[in-house]
Amino acid sequence: MNIQLNIPNMACSACGETISKAVIAIDPTATVQADPKTKQVKIETQASQSAIESAITAAGYQVN
Structure with missing residues (x-):
């Protein structure tokens, strides 16, 4: 499955790693x-x- 998400509070490459x-x-x-x-x-x-959105939210990021 291909998923594309907008993460408005992803500010840097470290955020991407998280x-x-x-x-x-x-x-x-x-x-x-x-x-x-x-x-x-x-x-x-x-x-x-x-499940993916829940994991990203749990890591501290908003998902739009």
Whole structure:
């Protein structure tokens, strides 16, 4: 499943790393591309979108 999310409070590459780690914690096979400049995260995963959004929210980031 391809998921693209807007993360308005992702400010830097460290934020992107935190988000990537949150996603990989629930799906170790996921690929995550986080771009702090555009505030976009592209994820290829087997997990549901709601599970991904919950993991990112739990890591401290808003999902739009």
